[in-house]
Amino acid sequence: MPEPEEFAEALLGQLSVEHGEEEEIAGLEERIAGDPGFDVRFEPLEDAAERLFPEMRAALEEFTGMPAREGARLGLAGLDEFKRLKGSKVFVGGEEARRFVDDLFAAVSAKDAGRIASLARRDMARYLVYSTYAIQYLSKISTTYGDYLDGTVYLNRFVLSSYPRIILYKQGPPFGARGGQVGSGYAGALKMTILEELAHSQQGRLHDANRAAAARVNSINEELACAVLDMGDGPASALYEYMRLQDVPPDFPMAKKANLFFALNPDNFVAGVLGPDVMTYTNIEVDPRISEHVPVLPDAYRRWLGPIQAHHAAFTAMEGMAQLVVEEVLGGDPDFKNYLSAFAGTDASSYRVRKGMGRDFARAVREKHHRGAFEIIMSSPPTTREIKDPGLFLERVG
Numbered sequence: 001m002p003e004p005e006e007f008a009e010a011l012l013g014q015l016s017v018e019h020g021e022e023e024e025i026a027g028l029e030e031r032i033a034g035d036p037g038f039d040v041r042f043e044p045l046e047d048a049a050e051r052l053f054p055e056m057r058a059a060l061e062e063f064t065g066m067p068a069r070e071g072a073r074l075g076l077a078g079l080d081e082f083k084r085l086k087g088s089k090v091f092v093g094g095e096e097a098r099r100f101v102d103d104l105f106a107a108v109s110a111k112d113a114g115r116i117a118s119l120a121r122r123d124m125a126r127y128l129v130y131s132t133y134a135i136q137y138l139s140k141i142s143t144t145y146g147d148y149l150d151g152t153v154y155l156n157r158f159v160l161s162s163y164p165r166i167i168l169y170k171q172g173p174p175f176g177a178r179g180g181q182v183g184s185g186y187a188g189a190l191k192m193t194i195l196e197e198l199a200h201s202q203q204g205r206l207h208d209a210n211r212a213a214a215a216r217v218n219s220i221n222e223e224l225a226c227a228v229l230d231m232g233d234g235p236a237s238a239l240y241e242y243m244r245l246q247d248v249p250p251d252f253p254m255a256k257k258a259n260l261f262f263a264l265n266p267d268n269f270v271a272g273v274l275g276p277d278v279m280t281y282t283n284i285e286v287d288p289r290i291s292e293h294v295p296v297l298p299d300a301y302r303r304w305l306g307p308i309q310a311h312h313a314a315f316t317a318m319e320g321m322a323q324l325v326v327e328e329v330l331g332g333d334p335d336f337k338n339y340l341s342a343f344a345g346t347d348a349s350s351y352r353v354r355k356g357m358g359r360d361f362a363r364a365v366r367e368k369h370h371r372g373a374f375e376i377i378m379s380s381p382p383t384t385r386e387i388k389d390p391g392l393f394l395e396r397v398g
Contacts, residue, residue, distance in 0.1 A: 003254045007127070008116035011108065014135050019111065021142040022079065025158070028166050035169075040179040042164045048190055049074055049155055056194045059329050060202075065371035066378075069201035072151055074194075079141070079158040083109040086137040088149055090130060091214040097222070100126045101133070108134045124254065125225035128261050129218060146193040148200040155193060163189070167342055181338050188339030192326050199322035205378050210314035216307035220300055221265060227296045228261045229254075236260060239293040264294065266304045281305065309384045316387050320358020321374055324366065327352060327359070357387060364390035 001009075012019075032038050043051075057068050077085055087105030092098050100123060107115035120127040146155045164186040171178050200207070231239075233253055240248075240256055245263055248256045263269060284301045291297045330336035331348065340346050361382065366373040376397055386393035 003252060004117040004120040005113065007120050008113040011116060011131050011134065012111060012113060015138055018139045018141060025142065025162050025166065028169065029162050032165050032169050037173060038169060038175055040168060040175045042183055042186055045155065045157060045161045046076060048187065049194065052190050053194055056191055057198055060195055060198050060325060063325060063329050064202065064374045066202050066374055068198045069151055072153060072198060072201045075152040075154045076157045077154045080109050082154065082156050082158065083138055083141060085147060085149060085154055090133045091211045091218065093215040093219040097126060101130050104130055104134060108138060125222055125229055128225045128258055129221045145189060146197050148197040153194060153197040160189065163343065182342050184335045185338035185342035188333065188335035189343055191330060191333065191335060192339060195329060196322045196326050199325045200318060203318050203321065203378065206314045206318050206381060209381060210311055210318065213307040213311035213314065217304060217311060220304045224264065224300050225261050227294055228257050228264065231257065235293050239290065242289055264297065266301055313382055313384045313387055316358040317361065317377055317382055320356060320362040321377065323356055323359040324362040361387050361390045365394065368394055
């Protein structure tokens with residue numbers, strides 16, 4: 001089998017667990033629909049979401065002292081549409097890269113190995129960079145309730161329309177006796193999702209900074225992929241041996257270079273080796289033996305450091321703010337408590353003590369500045385050092 005086809009099969013293989021979960025959800029839905037003993041009906045997703053949307057919007061604005069995005073609206077996305085939406089969350093620096101990512105996510109969503117292989121042939125460097133995002137983003141679809149993009153709070157129709165019935169069905173009869181608790185948990189899941197994504201709608205300035213930084217990171221990764229692919233077979237084999245990477249059959253030269261790129265990709269080679277503290281570094285040393293073979297590497301890592309830190313700081317702050325909103329606004333909500341127990345398998349106490357650098361940062365700012373906290377974070381975005389040590393941020397902003 002030619003190497004592009006091998007890459008396509010391997011990519012789909014890495015998503016096989018997700019595909020299996022999707023098939024299981026669809027199969028359970030069909031079984032439930034045909035079971036005359038299951039007579040519990042839940043409020044349709046669209047009706048429930050429309051009912052809860054204004055309530056969550058008002059609660060968000062009261063807590064943060066900031067308006068949700070003007071014109072923010074609800075959108076219900078089926079499985080394939082939601083997967084394509086996730087592709088839109090991969091931020092890139094140009095129209096050609098945008099088209100490539102959209103085509104790749106559409107092909108992976110359709111499980112079309114031929115189209116995936118064709119994309120690998122069309123642009124192997126971009127394939128190496130963005131196939132990792134396809135794995136990262138699409139392997140979580142069956143546990144992702146919603147997302148926010150360009151003024152729309154999207155709900156994952158495939159998951160949210162199925163889970164209440166599936167959860168109740170798995171508990172077994174009598175279904176009616178437990179239907180109320182599961183229905184309440186279903187409402188809690190919707191409240192949490194709508195509230196969290198509406199919180200993201202407030203974060204336009206941070207979102208723009210995150211988008212620009214992530215696009216720069218991806219452009220640098222594309223450059224690095226091109227540099228590795230342009231290596232001669234001899235230098236590539238010598239570097240491969242020096243780095244002691246996994247053996248590859250000699251008739252798979254592209255796979256060897258792909259493994260080199262994945263090993264040298266700064267997200268792996270720098271962050272994976274040096275750990276999260278790299279987000280506070282100002283310089284990265286590169287093994288001279290490696291940079292001999294890939295001369296662009298030191299400069300690429302140097303240029304990567306600034307945007308990856310900006311991306312990390314913006315993304316962590318955005319997620320932390322949204323998590324704090326959910327925790328504080330829904331902390332005493334009975335529907336949310338039933339969501340935690342029936343859907344998430346936890347409780348309010350465990351939920352509150354979970355670790356989260358971004359949430360802890362947002363909480364520290366909130367404790368000092370109260371309802372003005374999020375506006376301060378938006379107007380004076382934190383650095384990675386300030387995320388790690390909120391006292392530095394509070395000292396700077398006063």
